[in-house]
Amino acid sequence: MKDNSSLNERIARHVRELRAAKGISLDALSTQCGVSRSMLSLIERAETSPTAVVLDKLAAGLGVPLASLFDAPPDAVEPVARRADQAIWQDPHSGYQRRNVTPSGVDTPTRIVEVVFPPQARVTYEAGARSPQVLQQIWMLEGQMDVTYGARMYRLGAGDCLAIPLDQPNSFHNPGDLAARYAVVLTTIGS
Incomplete structure (x- = not known):
């Protein structure tokens, strides 16, 4: 890392x-x-x-x-993001790691992030509606996750994909004993 x-x-x-x-x-x-x-x-x-x-x-x-x-500084913008150069960040609270897959600084309404979420870890995002609106798709690659969106909880397993707007609080919890890995695709609408 x-x-x-x-x-x-x-x-x-x-x-x-x-x-x-x-x-x-x-x-x-x-x-x-x-x-x-x-x-x-x-x-x-x-x-x-x-x-x-x-x-x-x-x-x-x-x-x-x-x-x-x-994102990297604008003078470092390239249309390809090599895995070795992709920014990896670890949350100091939950320990989850996020890798920005989308080339840094490229002007696109869609961003792809790979997440490795530790067993039993939990993160709750309190932010509600955003301007501009953002649609989040969570595609499970390995393991399982409980994603709570508003009052509804979705249990996701490998291969499942959940699409939700980022317009209310949501949380992520890995109920398993193994790390979960998933891709998050974020699309900004009407920016």
Whole structure:
């Protein structure tokens, strides 16, 4: 796995650039996304490895897909993403790993992420509706996952695919004793 410090630098740069482009202060972003000003400041200085939940809130508040926070600098954009160069990030809370498969920085409404989710791990994303709207498809490759979308829970096994909009809180839980592996395809609609 690659060192998270370089990914934290990427995240910091993207957050600073997006906030500047939108002309909003740290206080305004904090209110908008529900993340404390002090945490946002640490993230913008790459002095912390934020959890998946914090990054999801931040991406929703900035109006961008979570996967875009891991993009390489624009001068490094290539139309192919070699596996060895794909950004891998590990959530410090749950231990799940996400690999951005889509070539970094390519202007596309669709992003592909590969996730390896540890046994018995759980992550809950509290963010609701997003602007622009995002459709998430979860394609199970190995293992099983319980995905809760609003009040409904779906148990997914290898080969299953669940398509849900990111318009309400959702959670992921691996009830098994083995790691689960799945692909997430995110499509931004009307951006």
